[in-house]
Amino acid sequence: MKTVSIEAKRLEFDYLLRLHEALASVDPSQAQDISENVEEHLRNAVAEVPGHAVTSADMANILERLGPPEAMVPRSGNARPSAGFSEPSRPRPANIPTRQVCEEDLDALDRMRTAWLVCVISVYIPVIQLYLCSMIGTALLISPVADVRARTGLFTGVRGLAVSQIVLMALLTFFSALALIAPLLGILSALLGISVLIIGLMLYWKFLGSLSRLVAKYGRDDVSRRIDSIRIVYLIIICVIMGGAFMVGMVMAASGHGQSRRESLELQLLEPLWAIPLGWLLGWIFIMRPIAWAREALIEKRTS
């Protein structure tokens, strides 16, 4: 890590300030693009300075090679009219993506919605305990997430979690089947089951967090806050349900309930009656609705 002297930092700060002033009349998306590049350039140039310390002379040299900030203003005629008889254009907050980017984000959101829909529908259905539908749903999430990430830098880590989830679910399916022959493997299955649950929650948490930041990029802080709130509520609800289920299990085990084969079978048969509607309800409220809010926000931005 380089030590940058205060004087060098001041030179850098002054330069970036001049750059932002120079780019004030430029299309916001272009201005942001250039600012990002210059900031990245400065980071790289500072890293290449020999030695551990960056002096003001080093910084002045870097900035001189970079050229005056005023020269960074594109000459393509995208600058807004500075004065005169034309109507003043409505100021747009910086960072708002262009219409084309908005279209691409909407398309990705549609594909993410389909992926989550598959996951939500298949959740808790004992008939497909093989997790096949969940695996398909999670796999469907990878491509749109990668697209948005490549474009915006958001959704970092979501793809990795989705891949881990698929691998874990495949392993769980495999070891669950083996556990029928070798009951000791049931312990491994249980551990894998817990991992699937934890990774699933992390995936959900990361996904909704990224969704919230995506919406914020479009200037819809209200929707972003709503999504952030709902993911916290979901986490609390899941923790309460899991904690409750664990407590019930412990109580039943202590009292000897559910131990007989018949009772165990009855419990398994009763599970879909409450688990499926509950799973769908939670999925609809905590996953599908936030995605719908994000889509609505983007559609509004596109039409405006």
Next chain:
Amino acid sequence: MDTAAWLSQLKRGLLELFVLNLLESESLHGYELVKRVSSVDGMSVTEGTIYPLLSRMKQDGLVKTTYLESSTGPMRKMYQLTAAGRQCRREMNRIWTQVSASVQRAINSTSQHEEA
């Protein structure tokens, strides 16, 4: 005639062609592009000139950006050619080859006259 101004204009004009050709074979981040261009004999330009150019090329749909994880800091913005960028590169290369050949012929014939 101010040859320094002419050279500056020439370099500026050629910069886009240069960047398009550099991006043909691989994706590069802005700083790497700057270094590659600066390392070429006769193409030394003020480093900052490339960034507005990249921004305009992106607006024109000639290049697109993707973000790449970096082990040393924030994610890096990588530039790569789009299909339109490839098409533009081919067309500009063709024109440049024709123009430079014509200019070279003109220079050669003038040289021959001078020698004669």
